[in-house]
Amino acid sequence: MSIRTKFILSIVLVSSLIITSCRKYNESYEDPDEEWFSGGSQTFFDGNTSGFDHAFTGLDARQMQNHEVGDKAFDAAFVTAPAPLNSGLGPLYNNVSCVSCHVNDGRGKPPVNGESLSSMLIRVSIPGANSHGGPNGIPGFGGQLQQRSIAGKMPEADVQISYTNINGTMDDGTPYTLRQPSYTLNNAYTSLPPNYLMSARVAPPVFGLGLLEAISDYDIIKYADENDMNGDGISGKPNRVWDVLTASYRLGRFGWKAGQPSLLQQSAGAYNEDMGVTNFVFPVENSFSQIQHDGINDETEISDSIMHAVAFYMQTLGVPARRNAKDPVVLEGKRIFNQIQCASCHIAKHVTATDMAFTSRSNQKIFPYTDLLLHDMGPGLADMRSEFQADGYEWRTPALWGIGLTQKINGHAYFLHDGRARNLTEAILWHGGEAEASKNKFKKLSADERNAVLKFLESL
Amino acid sequence: MRNLYIITCILVLISCEKEKATNNVVSTQSDVLRDLSLNVYLSTYENLSLRTNKFHQDVQSFINNPTQENLDLCRSGWKSAREAWENSEAWLFGPVSTNSIDPSIDTWPVDFIRLDSVLSSTAVFDNTYINNLEESLKGFHPIEYILFGFNGNKSANQITSRQKEYLLALSENLRQLTLDLHNSWALQGGNYVTEILNAGSSNLFPSKLSAYQEIANAMIGICDEVANGKIGDVFTTLDSMGEESPFAKNSMVDFKNNILGVEAVYLGNINGSDNKGMEDFVRMYNLSLDGKIKQKISQSKAALAQITLPFGRAIFEQPIQVQQAIDAINSLKTELEEGLLPLIQMHVK
Numbered sequence: 107m108s109i110r111t112k113f114i115l116s117i118v119l120v121s122s123l124i125i126t127s128c129r130k131y132n133e134s135y136e137d138p139d140e141e142w143f144s145g146g147s148q149t150f151f152d153g154n155t156s157g158f159d160h161a162f163t164g165l166d167a168r169q170m171q172n173h174e175v176g177d178k179a180f181d182a183a184f185v186t187a188p189a190p191l192n193s194g195l196g197p198l199y200n201n202v203s204c205v206s207c208h209v210n211d212g213r214g215k216p217p218v219n220g221e222s223l224s225s226m227l228i229r230v231s232i233p234g235a236n237s238h239g240g241p242n243g244i245p246g247f248g249g250q251l252q253q254r255s256i257a258g259k260m261p262e263a264d265v266q267i268s269y270t271n272i273n274g275t276m277d278d279g280t281p282y283t284l285r286q287p288s289y290t291l292n293n294a295y296t297s298l299p300p301n302y303l304m305s306a307r308v309a310p311p312v313f314g315l316g317l318l319e320a321i322s323d324y325d326i327i328k329y330a331d332e333n334d335m336n337g338d339g340i341s342g343k344p345n346r347v348w349d350v351l352t353a354s355y356r357l358g359r360f361g362w363k364a365g366q367p368s369l370l371q372q373s374a375g376a377y378n379e380d381m382g383v384t385n386f387v388f389p390v391e392n393s394f395s396q397i398q399h400d401g402i403n404d405e406t407e408i409s410d411s412i413m414h415a416v417a418f419y420m421q422t423l424g425v426p427a428r429r430n431a432k433d434p435v436v437l438e439g440k441r442i443f444n445q446i447q448c449a450s451c452h453i454a455k456h457v458t459a460t461d462m463a464f465t466s467r468s469n470q471k472i473f474p475y476t477d478l479l480l481h482d483m484g485p486g487l488a489d490m491r492s493e494f495q496a497d498g499y500e501w502r503t504p505a506l507w508g509i510g511l512t513q514k515i516n517g518h519a520y521f522l523h524d525g526r527a528r529n530l531t532e533a534i535l536w537h538g539g540e541a542e543a544s545k546n547k548f549k550k551l552s553a554d555e556r557n558a559v560l561k562f563l564e565s566l
Numbered sequence: 567m568r569n570l571y572i573i574t575c576i577l578v579l580i581s582c583e584k585e586k587a588t589n590n591v592v593s594t595q596s597d598v599l600r601d602l603s604l605n606v607y608l609s610t611y612e613n614l615s616l617r618t619n620k621f622h623q624d625v626q627s628f629i630n631n632p633t634q635e636n637l638d639l640c641r642s643g644w645k646s647a648r649e650a651w652e653n654s655e656a657w658l659f660g661p662v663s664t665n666s667i668d669p670s671i672d673t674w675p676v677d678f679i680r681l682d683s684v685l686s687s688t689a690v691f692d693n694t695y696i697n698n699l700e701e702s703l704k705g706f707h708p709i710e711y712i713l714f715g716f717n718g719n720k721s722a723n724q725i726t727s728r729q730k731e732y733l734l735a736l737s738e739n740l741r742q743l744t745l746d747l748h749n750s751w752a753l754q755g756g757n758y759v760t761e762i763l764n765a766g767s768s769n770l771f772p773s774k775l776s777a778y779q780e781i782a783n784a785m786i787g788i789c790d791e792v793a794n795g796k797i798g799d800v801f802t803t804l805d806s807m808g809e810e811s812p813f814a815k816n817s818m819v820d821f822k823n824n825i826l827g828v829e830a831v832y833l834g835n836i837n838g839s840d841n842k843g844m845e846d847f848v849r850m851y852n853l854s855l856d857g858k859i860k861q862k863i864s865q866s867k868a869a870l871a872q873i874t875l876p877f878g879r880a881i882f883e884q885p886i887q888v889q890q891a892i893d894a895i896n897s898l899k900t901e902l903e904e905g906l907l908p909l910i911q912m913h914v915k
């Protein structure tokens with residue numbers, strides 16, 4: 107072999123290696139087998155009742171015990187203090203346990219058929235912002251309405267929900283009816299100011315949140331386009347919220363408006379506001395300075411270790427695998443989902459940050475279908491109540507993974523922040539603002555194409 | 567030519583046998599789902615509903631004629647209903663879970679401070695009032711507290727008229743919720759049973775595999791709950807306040823009935839009937855596994871039987887027996903996880 111031939115062969119070999127190498131690190135490269143693994147290595151092939159309730163694989167014995175302690179605490183029903191077991195409910199509260207709202211670690215719903223408000227709550231405030239830029243709670247009520255109380259104390263108010271039907275048609279003439287909710291507070295224990303604001307919220311699913319927490323700030327903010335510089339009609343805005351423990355502003359990730367920076371603060375806030383259970387993050391009763399305050403000096407009502415265990419439990423819940431991911435109709439639905447730009451906000455894939463201290467969620471390729479950013483969703487969904495950087499029109503893109511299992515695991519198909527949508531089609535049709543164009547493209551689809559989109563969503 | 571004819575015939579026969587065997591497998595897998603749905607799950611819920619109805623009648627009799635004998639009848643009625651409920655905890659999926667019926671009838675602990683307040687109030691205990699009460703104020707355990715008292719030795723004349731009113735309202739609520747539960751499964755009601763009967767083409771169970779996994783996971787789930795929750799948590803912390811059914815001293819019976827629920831699903835056998843159960847599926851492929859599961863169910867029952875004291879005392883006075891029961895039930899759980907689930911994964915489509 108001549109030197110010239112050797113040289114040419116070397117060039118070809120090196121070029122091939124470089125091309126292969128570049129392809130390996132090309133993020134747009136799609137591995138068809140990834141379709142199934144929504145939670146990366148924390149994906150579980152269980153589409154049944156326990157589908158949202160799998161502990162991460164790869165936890166060591168100490169972590170597994172912590173997860174199990176958190177699991178039991180998540181189920182614990184609190185009772186009036188003083189009591190030998192699960193003491194400290196209220197005096198004001200929305201429900202008695204975490205699992206009462208997040209049934210099977212899944213999604214809550216608005217009350218139906220005369221039920222009382224259970225897995226849904228009402229945030230309240232007056233215009234303006236508090237000293238940290240968060241919602242300005244109503245004096246005498248705070249930032250969340252508690253519609254239940256222990257014996258001898260008055261609930262803050264009763265909540266009445268009514269719906270107004272809105273009729274519409276798809277472009278092919280198929281009629282539909284949406285229902286617009288309205289909320290009235292009755293029997294308030296003291297007078298409410300005339301200009302108070304309300305925002306209804308159903309309990310969101312709690313699985314997979316540890317993986318969302320593990321995405322780096324950079325990998326979220328890189329999708330932000332607050333002033334729509336690329337002109338695609340989609341902005342995407344990060345929320346900056348107050349971190350109580352570090353006394354600093356951090357990227358908001360959790361809650362319907364990304365108002366919480368971490369799962370610890372999210373779950374500690376829920377203990378305090380939803381159950382009236384004080385903890386080291388929020389050690390002051392939600393009723394403090396109100397006439398309902400019990401005056402019992404029993405703070406904190408759960409130990410620090412239980413608080414950490416519950417947060418860890420939520421950090422280490424895996425994600426159900428896709429079903430029928432390779433079904434031709436599902437794949438067609440996915441194609442249309444991308445084509446009509448749903449994926450501009452519901453971004454499919456993320457890679458979690460490398461974290462050698464928490465290896466089970468480190469460097470995972472996941473498919474949550476969210477950008478974790480705020481978007482203007484139009485006047486139809488607006489609550490006109492701001493939360494840090496999120497204004498009254500903006501909502502954080504919710505993750506879509508596991509959404510197809512809602513009916514089976516939670517026994518209903520109510521979607522959106524207040525559960526107004528009675529199925530996935532209605533949820534799509536409520537999209538407005540930045541998503542108005544995508545909604546209109548959905549309405550233009552044929553019945554078969556719309557069905558394909560739904561089949562795709564149900565496969566998530 | 568003649569040899570060729572014979573070989574062809576043999577091949578056709580073998581082929582037919584193979585097809586017949588495949589059909590038998592599919593048929594048995596469907597039969598198991600049918601018998602479990604109708605004769606174990608639905609039948610148990612019907613039984614639970616009948617027993618809570620009978621219990622409600624017992625309570626009415628006691629209120630009309632508050633003798634010790636009638637109180638004892640109520641206590642027996644409570645235990646009878648409790649038995650069916652604890653059996654059914656071996657399949658905590660479907661409406662009992664999605665409609666939150668489980669926490670509505672079986673929440674522990676009781677909120678005693680609130681209970682005192684409710685009893686001392688002038689509230690009318692109608693259905694609306696009871697429906698709006700917290701879960702810790704209704705269902706089996708507040709009823710148990712009124713019927714048995716803290717130490718399990720309450721006499722008929724110690725039950726106040728206000729407690730009787732509340733007892734009646736709670737028994738009616740329990741009757742209604744368990745009736746709702748039965749109706750949610752019934753063919754002529756919510757028809758959840760058909761979801762399992764038609765597994766493979768139903769909305770909730772698009773494959774038989776998903777139905778089999780749901781059934782097996784529920785069996786595993788209750789073993790875990792009994793071994794590591796109901797027994798394990800109380801034993802580990804030596805805190806008898808965590809004990810369920812302490813007033814009736816019924817916890818050991820509850821645990822046994824949970825395991826009997828697992829056995830009923832495995833054998834397809836409840837109340838003496840013998841239908842197809844998980845064993846019929848397992849025996850098609852792995853007789854050794856069948857033997858092991860049955861052995862571990864027996865060992866679990868035997869280990870529980872070795873605890874002869876009420877559970878709240880046994881954690882202090884019979885710790886070895888308590889630990890052995892935990893180990894036996896965990897061993898059954900492991901066999902179901904590592905034997906039954908993979909077998910299902912391998913053979914059910």
